[in-house]
Amino acid sequence: MSESPATTHEAPVADWSGFAADRIAEAGLRRSSPRQQVIDLLAAQDCAITALDMDDRLPRIGRATVYRAIEQLEQLGLIQKVDLGGTALGYEKVDPSGHHHHHIVCDDCGLVEPFEDEELEQAIHAVRRAGFKIETHEVTLRGHCQACDS
Amino acid sequence: MSESPATTHEAPVADWSGFAADRIAEAGLRRSSPRQQVIDLLAAQDCAITALDMDDRLPRIGRATVYRAIEQLEQLGLIQKVDLGGTALGYEKVDPSGHHHHHIVCDDCGLVEPFEDEELEQAIHAVRRAGFKIETHEVTLRGHCQACDS
DNA sequence: TATTTACTGAGATTGAATCTCATTAGTAAC
């Protein structure tokens, strides 16, 4: 969810996993197998996943390593936090093209759906705040999905 | 952060505490003193406060009661969740006039500042999603405050 | 191959939220 470039209609990057691995190396971090597995798992998701879900899906990797990898990837702007409405935070990959989405959450069942809106992006990019360097943003719409509303 | 009416420039309600108490009673819930103290505490805040902060500030009230009150108030649309960036969620009162703000969070020190933007509200209200009844929204801008950026 | 040190993982710890259940206290009816 990098603010520059703004959302575009460029195609998402083909190999996010390799892209992330290169950024990690450029940052002076080692190319370790556990961290790469975290990257690969994130690369395989369409939307957000929680840290403990990742930990469950990578039983051979320590929890601390998963959290450390998340922290590093987030610091490098390769992934972003997503408030899934529940108690745990979600994380999802950030496309380097600037292409990204936001989320609609069902307050009843917790269903999360991604959505995109160009007008909204423009309105967000127009916001300025003295004394603050804005780098990322997050928008969550909440309500009820069809199944829960009836 | 009710979606209707949209943000206006009406004055915020004078007595949110009494307003909330009445909505609670209308919902068939009793006018109990512990719950009212939670309401009064929320009424006194300008911005979001976490559940455990509330619990700390109300030492004579059980943690469970604080969480129950929060749940009920949120269900009635009287308060709203705010992602403060950290690990705990914040809550803040919702003004019945529809007047509300969003938040800018410093990723380094956790500083939270409210902001308002009418264009942004309009862009958000224009978003529609088939199969979803959108009721509230939340926008969080992240970055670095002046103190942390230097 | 040796050296350096970033990185890892098991498990302990802290922090946030939820649950349980015996007791208390609003509320309406009398």
Added chain:
DNA sequence: GTTACTAATGAGATTCAATCTCAGTAAATA
């Protein structure tokens, strides 16, 4: 006012999320 009903409460246990510690491991480079 008194009674009966039951929502509401609070202490503490439990579960879930995240962080920390530290001895051992394995990238990277010389």
